[in-house]
Amino acid sequence: MHYWLMKSEPDEVSIDDLAAMPKKTIAWFGVRNYQARNFMRDQMKVGDLAFFYHSSCPAPGIAGIVRVNKAAYPDASQFDGKSPYFDPKATRAAPRWLNVDVTLVKKTRLISLSELRATPELETMRVLQRGNRLSITPVTSQEWKIVERMATRLA
DNA sequence: GCCAACGTTGGC
DNA sequence: GCCAACGTTGGC
Numbered sequence: 118m119h120y121w122l123m124k125s126e127p128d129e130v131s132i133d134d135l136a137a138m139p140k141k142t143i144a145w146f147g148v149r150n151y152q153a154r155n156f157m158r159d160q161m162k163v164g165d166l167a168f169f170y171h172s173s174c175p176a177p178g179i180a181g182i183v184r185v186n187k188a189a190y191p192d193a194s195q196f197d198g199k200s201p202y203f204d205p206k207a208t209r210a211a212p213r214w215l216n217v218d219v220t221l222v223k224k225t226r227l228i229s230l231s232e233l234r235a236t237p238e239l240e241t242m243r244v245l246q247r248g249n250r251l252s253i254t255p256v257t258s259q260e261w262k263i264v265e266r267m268a269t270r271l272a
Numbered sequence: 273g274c275c276a277a278c279g280t281t282g283g284c
Numbered sequence: 285g286c287c288a289a290c291g292t293t294g295g296c
Contacts, residue, residue, distance in 0.1 A: 124293095124294090126294095150279075151279090152279095172293085172294065172295090173293075173294050173295080174294095177294080177295070230295080247276095247277080248276075248277040248278060249277090249278090249293095249294095250277075250278060250279080250292080250293050250294070252293090
C-alpha cells in the first residue's frame, strides 16, 4: 500500500470533472515522463490512495482524494493521432506509456500550495521540493496523515 | 509573460 | 557517453 500525489490541470480534468464522471472514475492518461510512468507501472497497486492536486492554475493545491482502482495498462492516447498526447514512436506491440484508473474517494477543501509550504511537518514532501516537476510523486504515510488531518479542518 | 529548473534530444 | 541546445513544467 502506497500513498501518492497526482497533479492535474483543472482546465483539463478538475476534481469536479472527476466527480461528474460515470462511476467517478477516469483513466489517468497523458503522463509522458518515464519516472512518473514507472511509479505507475512498478509501484501503484489497486487500493493505493492519492491526493488529487490542481496545478498550473490560479489556485494550486490539493483538492481531493482518489483511489487507484485499476493497475497500469497502455494509455490509449499515445496511439491517437489527433490527441496532443500522441506518440509516433509508440506501437500497440510495444506501448511506451501507461495509465492507471482512479476513482474519487472524496473532494476536500482546497489545501493551497502556500498552506502546504507553511506546514513544517511537510517540508519533506516530494512535491514541495525545489525544482520538482514530476506529475506523480510518492507521499509517506506520515505526510498523508498530516494532510488528511488538514483536509478535515477549516482553512 | 517571465523564468528557474529539469528532462530530452541529437551531434560528435 | 558527453553535453549544449532546446522543450516543458508550473508558480508567480
